[in-house]
Amino acid sequence: MKCNVLKLLALGFVMLLLASCGKTAQVSELNIVPEPVRLEQKSGVFTVKTLLKLRMENLSQNSQTFGYVKSSLRKLGFRPSFVSGNTQGDFLFELNKEYDGEIGDEGYVLDVTSDGITVRANTETGLFYGYQTFLQMLPDDVCRTAYSKVSIPACSIVDYPRFTWRGSHLDVCRHFFPMSQIKKHLDIMAAYKMNRFHWHLTEDQGWRLEISKYPLLTEVGAWRVDRNDEDWNYPRNPEPGEKATYGGFFSKEDVKEIVEYAAQRHIEVIPEIEFPGHCCAVLASYPELGCRDTQYCVAVADYWPPEAIMCAGNDKVQEFLRDVFDEVVEMFPFQYIHVGGDEAVKKHWETCPKCQARIKELQLNNEAELQSWLTAEIEKYLLEKGKRIIGWDEILEGFVTPSCTVMSWRGTEGGIAAARKGNDVIMTPVSPCYFDYRQADSLYQPQAIGKAFRFNPLSRVYQFNPTPVELNAEEQKHILGGQCNLWTEYIKDNEHLEYMLLPRLCAMSECLWSPLDRKSWERFQVKIEHHKDRIAAMGYNLCWGSFKPMVTTMPDAEGTRVSLAAEELGTVFHYTIDGSDPTLESPTYAEPLILKPGAMLKTLAEYRGQKREGVYSFSF
Numbered sequence: 001m002k003c004n005v006l007k008l009l010a011l012g013f014v015m016l017l018l019a020s021c022g023k024t025a026q027v028s029e030l031n032i033v034p035e036p037v038r039l040e041q042k043s044g045v046f047t048v049k050t051l052l053k054l055r056m057e058n059l060s061q062n063s064q065t066f067g068y069v070k071s072s073l074r075k076l077g078f079r080p081s082f083v084s085g086n087t088q089g090d091f092l093f094e095l096n097k098e099y100d101g102e103i104g105d106e107g108y109v110l111d112v113t114s115d116g117i118t119v120r121a122n123t124e125t126g127l128f129y130g131y132q133t134f135l136q137m138l139p140d141d142v143c144r145t146a147y148s149k150v151s152i153p154a155c156s157i158v159d160y161p162r163f164t165w166r167g168s169h170l171d172v173c174r175h176f177f178p179m180s181q182i183k184k185h186l187d188i189m190a191a192y193k194m195n196r197f198h199w200h201l202t203e204d205q206g207w208r209l210e211i212s213k214y215p216l217l218t219e220v221g222a223w224r225v226d227r228n229d230e231d232w233n234y235p236r237n238p239e240p241g242e243k244a245t246y247g248g249f250f251s252k253e254d255v256k257e258i259v260e261y262a263a264q265r266h267i268e269v270i271p272e273i274e275f276p277g278h279c280c281a282v283l284a285s286y287p288e289l290g291c292r293d294t295q296y297c298v299a300v301a302d303y304w305p306p307e308a309i310m311c312a313g314n315d316k317v318q319e320f321l322r323d324v325f326d327e328v329v330e331m332f333p334f335q336y337i338h339v340g341g342d343e344a345v346k347k348h349w350e351t352c353p354k355c356q357a358r359i360k361e362l363q364l365n366n367e368a369e370l371q372s373w374l375t376a377e378i379e380k381y382l383l384e385k386g387k388r389i390i391g392w393d394e395i396l397e398g399f400v401t402p403s404c405t406v407m408s409w410r411g412t413e414g415g416i417a418a419a420r421k422g423n424d425v426i427m428t429p430v431s432p433c434y435f436d437y438r439q440a441d442s443l444y445q446p447q448a449i450g451k452a453f454r455f456n457p458l459s460r461v462y463q464f465n466p467t468p469v470e471l472n473a474e475e476q477k478h479i480l481g482g483q484c485n486l487w488t489e490y491i492k493d494n495e496h497l498e499y500m501l502l503p504r505l506c507a508m509s510e511c512l513w514s515p516l517d518r519k520s521w522e523r524f525q526v527k528i529e530h531h532k533d534r535i536a537a538m539g540y541n542l543c544w545g546s547f548k549p550m551v552t553t554m555p556d557a558e559g560t561r562v563s564l565a566a567e568e569l570g571t572v573f574h575y576t577i578d579g580s581d582p583t584l585e586s587p588t589y590a591e592p593l594i595l596k597p598g599a600m601l602k603t604l605a606e607y608r609g610q611k612r613e614g615v616y617s618f619s620f
C-alpha cells in the first residue's frame with residue numbers, strides 16, 4: 001500500500017515535471033476563422049497553464065459538451081480539473097439562465113481577462129463554438145507541440161452565425177471512405193463551426209448503407225469490380241464472372257457511432273438516399289425495380305448519361321422506398337432527409353408501359369411530372385414520420401410541393417426560383433461550392449473533374465454569398481444557408497480527399513458564419529496562413545495554394561504596364577524578361593513592370609522558401 005502511494009507520488013512528480021518542461025508561447029494576434037461578429041482585443045493577457053481549472057455554471061459535468069471539452073484539452077496535453085463552490089476557475093463555461101436574444105441558439109460571448117476565460121451561451125452548442133474559438137487562440141502548432149504556458153490576449157467576443165445551414169457534403173459512393181475518415185471530416189467541420197454533414201450514401205457506383213429488409217443492397221450493391229487503376233472516364237466493362245471486390249458499406253452500428261460522434265460536435269447528419277436515378281447499385285441488387293428486364297451491374301467508374309432509373313409505374317418501387325426510409329428514419333434523428341432527384345434521365349420511362357400507364361392514370365403532363373409525383377408520394381410518407389425532404393434543384397422541373405427544401409447546385413437559378421415560390425433553399429452552386437473542382441492550375445493539380453475551367457480556388461470560394469441579390473428581403477428568408485460538396489469520382493484516398501477539402505472549407509465556413517461586413521479577403525489571406533499551419537498540425541493534408549500569378553495589364557506610353565498578384569500571402573514572384581527561365585535567384589517582383597511591345601515575361605513563384613508550380617510565360 002505504502003509502496004503504491006510512493007509510486008503515485010513519483011508519477012505525479014514526473015508529470016508535473018513534464019508539464020513544466022513544455023514550451024511556452026505568447027500569442028499576440030488573434031486569427032479566428034470564421035471571423036466573429038464582434039471581436040475586441042484588449043490590453044493584458046491570460047496565461048493558460050497545463051493544469052487548467054474548469055468551472056461550469058448551470059451545466060452538468062455529465063453534459064456532452066463538457067465531455068468533449070475535457071477530452072479535447074487532454075489530447076492537447078492540458079490537465080483539466082474541475083472546481084465548484086467559491087473556487088475561481090481558469091475557464092468558466094456558463095449556460096445563460098436568461099436567453100440572450102442577440103446570440104440566439106448557436107452564438108456565444110467569450111471574454112478573456114487577466115483572471116481567466118469565460119464563455120457564456122444560451123445553449124451547449126454556443127458553449128461548444130465558444131470553446132472552438134478559444135482553441136484558435138492557442139499557437140498554430142498546439143496539436144503537435146506540448147505547451148506548459150500560453151499567454152493569450154485579453155479580448156471580448158460576441159459571436160453568432162449568419163446562417164443556420166452550414167453544410168459539408170461527402171460522397172462515399174464513387175470511392176469508399178472508412179469510419180476513421182468520416183470522423184476526421186466531422187472533426188474539421190466542428191473546428192470551423194460547420195453544422196450539417198450531408199452524407200451521400202447511394203449511387204450508381206455503390207450503395208453504402210445497411211438496410212435489413214433488403215440485404216442485397218449491401219451484399220451486391222456495395223461492391224464493384226475494381227477498376228481503380230484505370231481511367232474513370234473510360235471504364236472497361238466487367239468481364240463475365242469477374243469478382244466485385246471494391247467497396248464497403250456502413251452498418252447500422254457504424255451509423256449510430258457516426259451520428260453520435262457528429263452530435264458531440266453539434267453536427268446534424270443528413271443521409272442522402274437517391275431516387276429515382278443514380279440507382280445502378282439498387283437495380284444490380286433488385287433488378288425488378290427497374291423499367292427494363294435486363295441485368296444491371298454496379299457501375300465500375302464513370303456512368304454517363306445515368307440512364308438507370310427506378311420504375312415509377314411499378315408499385316414495388318414505392319414499397320421499396322417506404323421500407324428503406326422506414327429504416328433510414330430510425331437511424332438518422334435529424335429532421336431532414338435528402339432524397340436526391342438529380343440527373344434522372346427519363347429515357348426508359350418514355351418507353352416503359354408501366355410508367356406510361358401511370359402518367360395516363362394520374363393525368364400527368366410528362367415524365368418530369370411523374371418524378372414530381374413519386375417525390376411527393378414519398379415526401380407525404382416522410383412528413384407523416386415527422387421528416388422533411390431535401391432534393392437537388394431538378395425536383396423543380398415538374399411541380400414541387402411547398403414543404404420540400406431545394407438544394408440549388410446547377411447555379412443559383414434553381415434556388416432563386418424555389419425561394420420565389422416560397423420553398424426553403426440551400427445554396428451550393430457548382431461555382432464555387434464544388435470542391436471536386438481544381439483549386440490551382442490544372443497542370444499542377446491531381447486529376448479532377450472535367451476540364452480546367454472547373455476551377456474553384458480559395459479566393460473564389462471566399463466570394464461566395466448564399467443570398468442572391470435578385471431576391472427581396474422576404475424571399476431571402478428562405479435561404480437556409482449554403483454548403484460545399486465533395487464528390488469523389490477522382491478521389492480515391494484520404495490524403496487526396498483532405499487536399500480537396502482544405503483549406504477551402506475554412507473559406508466556406510466564413511461565408512456561412514460571418515456577417516458580410518466582417519468579411520475581408522485581405523484579412524482572410526493573413527488568417528489562412530496560420531490556419532494552414534494549424535490544419536497541418538492537426539494531421540490533415542491540404543492544398544498550400546494556387547501559385548499561378550494573377551496578371552493584370554494596362555496600356556502605357558512605353559508599352560504595357562503589368563501587375564502580378566498572388567492568391568497566397570507571402571508568395572514572391574521571380575521573373576525574367578530576357579526569355580530565360582527564372583530561378584529563385586532571379587529578380588523579385590515588387591511593383592508593376594513596364595514592358596515593351598513584344599516582351600516576354602516569365603515568372604516563378606516562391607512560397608515559404610520553396611519553388612511552387614512551374615514557370616509561366618506571358619507575352620505582351
Ligand code: ACM
Pocket residue numbers: 342343392409
Ligand atoms: C449533382 O452534382 N449531381 C447534384
Ligand code: ZN
Pocket residue numbers: 290291310311312313314348349352353354355
Ligand atoms: Zn417504368
